[in-house]
Amino acid sequence: MSDRLPSGVTYRTIEGSDRLVTEGPPVYGEPTSEGWRAWDVRRSKLGAMFERGMDTGLEGGETVLYLGAAAGTTVSHVADFAGPTYAVEFAARPVADLLEVAAERPNLFVLLEDARSPSEYAHVVEPVDVIVQDVATRDQAQVANANRQFLSDDGRLLAVVKARSEDVTADPETVFDRFLDRLEGYSVLETERLDPFHDDHLAVIATPE
Amino acid sequence: MVNYGMNLCVLYICGRAIRFENTFGSPVVWWAMNADRGSDRGWFSSVSPGDPETYVGAIADGSANEPADWPSRSIESGVVPDQSSYYELLHAATQATARAQVRRRERTDDQRLIHCIRAMDDTERVANELAERVSAWSSTTDTPVSGIDGARELLSRSPTQTDDAIAAATDERLVSLAEQVVSLDDEATALRETIEKSMPTVAPNLSMLAGPVLGARLIALAGGLEALAKQPSGTIQVLGAEDALFAHLAGRGSSPKHGVIFVHEYVSGTEPSLRGSAARALAGKLAIAARIDHYAGDRRPSLQAELDERIATIQSRGDGDE
Numbered sequence: 001m002s003d004r005l006p007s008g009v010t011y012r013t014i015e016g017s018d019r020l021v022t023e024g025p026p027v028y029g030e031p032t033s034e035g036w037r038a039w040d041v042r043r044s045k046l047g048a049m050f051e052r053g054m055d056t057g058l059e060g061g062e063t064v065l066y067l068g069a070a071a072g073t074t075v076s077h078v079a080d081f082a083g084p085t086y087a088v089e090f091a092a093r094p095v096a097d098l099l100e101v102a103a104e105r106p107n108l109f110v111l112l113e114d115a116r117s118p119s120e121y122a123h124v125v126e127p128v129d130v131i132v133q134d135v136a137t138r139d140q141a142q143v144a145n146a147n148r149q150f151l152s153d154d155g156r157l158l159a160v161v162k163a164r165s166e167d168v169t170a171d172p173e174t175v176f177d178r179f180l181d182r183l184e185g186y187s188v189l190e191t192e193r194l195d196p197f198h199d200d201h202l203a204v205i206a207t208p209e
Numbered sequence: 210m211v212n213y214g215m216n217l218c219v220l221y222i223c224g225r226a227i228r229f230e231n232t233f234g235s236p237v238v239w240w241a242m243n244a245d246r247g248s249d250r251g252w253f254s255s256v257s258p259g260d261p262e263t264y265v266g267a268i269a270d271g272s273a274n275e276p277a278d279w280p281s282r283s284i285e286s287g288v289v290p291d292q293s294s295y296y297e298l299l300h301a302a303t304q305a306t307a308r309a310q311v312r313r314r315e316r317t318d319d320q321r322l323i324h325c326i327r328a329m330d331d332t333e334r335v336a337n338e339l340a341e342r343v344s345a346w347s348s349t350t351d352t353p354v355s356g357i358d359g360a361r362e363l364l365s366r367s368p369t370q371t372d373d374a375i376a377a378a379t380d381e382r383l384v385s386l387a388e389q390v391v392s393l394d395d396e397a398t399a400l401r402e403t404i405e406k407s408m409p410t411v412a413p414n415l416s417m418l419a420g421p422v423l424g425a426r427l428i429a430l431a432g433g434l435e436a437l438a439k440q441p442s443g444t445i446q447v448l449g450a451e452d453a454l455f456a457h458l459a460g461r462g463s464s465p466k467h468g469v470i471f472v473h474e475y476v477s478g479t480e481p482s483l484r485g486s487a488a489r490a491l492a493g494k495l496a497i498a499a500r501i502d503h504y505a506g507d508r509r510p511s512l513q514a515e516l517d518e519r520i521a522t523i524q525s526r527g528d529g530d531e
């Protein structure tokens with residue numbers, strides 16, 4: 001399982017339990033030990049993907065475009081092990097916190113932009129190895145499609161689909177199928193439900209076709 | 210910021226226009242080429258490294274049709290010498306831009322809070338008015354109640370059985386009216402909680418010194434945080450006492466010593482002969498707090514210590530006047 005972890009992400013014993021960790025300044029009150037910060041997989045879907053042993057293809061040091069960064073819980077860990085990390089978030093309130101996270105991470109670049117309008121940040125973001133998407137909004141497939149242009153040919157899309165964001169009444173499976181149907185220009189490598197860490201969430205790993 | 214972007218655009222068009230004279234015959238061709246070129250320029254093409262004022266417009270107002278290897282391009286075009294300086298510049302630029310954008314958005318947050326505090330006052334006032342009606346009405350029943358708590362009590366009781374058709378019908382309306390009172394009162398509480406939660410973000414220092422609700426009230430009376438930040442402390446001291454102030458200016462009555470800041474314990478808790486001094490000291494610090502909140506936005510705990518000390522001096526020696 002650990003052989004699938006990128007370098008810079010590992011397991012360590014913190015406060016008596018084995019925790020997924022990265023190395024960097026703490027962000028959300030997570031326990032730390034000798035510079036390693038526990039990655040709370042219940043608060044982070046990407047963390048849950050690692051915990052589940054999904055093959056993210058990440059090796060460490062990649063250039064990353066992160067869509068839906070919120071206050072930076074997950075993207076802070078990403079910036080700890082990745083290279084240049086572009087964090088897009090369109091709500092101002094969480095960005096105020098995200099700026100503090102980025103102040104301590106010179107490789108984390110905050111963009112207060114709408115992930116549905118990539119041309120508004122294409123003059124800043126370079127082609128990337130990985131897109132992490134966790135936007136929890138309607139039209140999640142459209143967001144992935146619109147941002148495909150940033151992904152290098154052998155890059156990866158690591159997307160999390162939240163069923164309730166698309167349609168509160170529909171059955172989650174239906175919503176997930178619809179997302180996969182609408183995904184254009186990608187071939188899907190792996191999908192997995194993230195329950196019980198995150199109810200009604202599907203993790204999708206894809207690569208450009 | 211918009212203007213800034215447009216200036217750049219004009220400069221750029223001028224630059225292209227010179228080449229157009231030499232190379233192309235048709236303005237249409239020139240325009241097409243210009244539009245095309247404009248879309249593949251990186252954000253850095255309009256910044257001067259070391260001049261943070263140029264960063265915000267470059268990131269916020271720029272756009273491109275597609276991404277490109279911006280780090281290499283910036284080095285090729287001589288903006289930065291190497292990759293690490295590129296990322297350093299990008300970091301400074303994105304931090305400055307997002308910070309400015311967040312602050313700009315937060316500007317409208319004060320207007321939302323103004324609606325919250327006015328709605329809180331409205332719901333409290335109407336709840337009280339209707340509660341009076343409920344009280345008067347309930348005195349015609351076997352179980353008279355009084356006030357908003359009375360309306361709550363009335364709801365918690367099981368309805369009395371009666372054969373009197375009129376009593377049954379009107380009691381039903383009375384209970385329904387009591388429900389409205391309770392739900393308005395709950396809404397007032399929820400509005401207060403929202404104000405208490407939001408004020409520390411919108412105006413951290415004002416919220417710290419005045420308390421969230423009084424702070425929001427001052428913002429509402431001034432018409433916004435920016436407007437409040439521009440008021441002299443003497444005006445802040447009497448905000449909410451406009452009627453008394455106008456009467457005084459018209460030659461009737463004395464000049465008011467305080468407006469809504471009276472509810473602050475540092476004013477109401479000071480003995481009457483010293484209240485004017487306490488109100489003046491408090492208003493002075495609130496004016497500074499509002500300015501820091503509007504122009505800087507960071508929390509300055511020292512303000513609280515300074516105010517505490519000043520008020521202690523006034524209250525103990527009674528020589529607060531300068």
Ligand SMILES: C[S@@+](CC[C@H](N)C(=O)[O-])C[C@H]1O[C@@H](n2cnc3c(N)ncnc32)[C@H](O)[C@@H]1O
Nearest residue numbers: 068070073074089090091114115134135136137
């Ligand atoms: C579930 S939260 C992300 C949590 C975050 N990924 C983490 O684990 O720390 C979803 C975020 O996506 C943002 N979002 C939704 N739609 C967006 C859009 N069109 N563009 C940018 N951000 C968006 C929301 O504001 C919210 O902060």
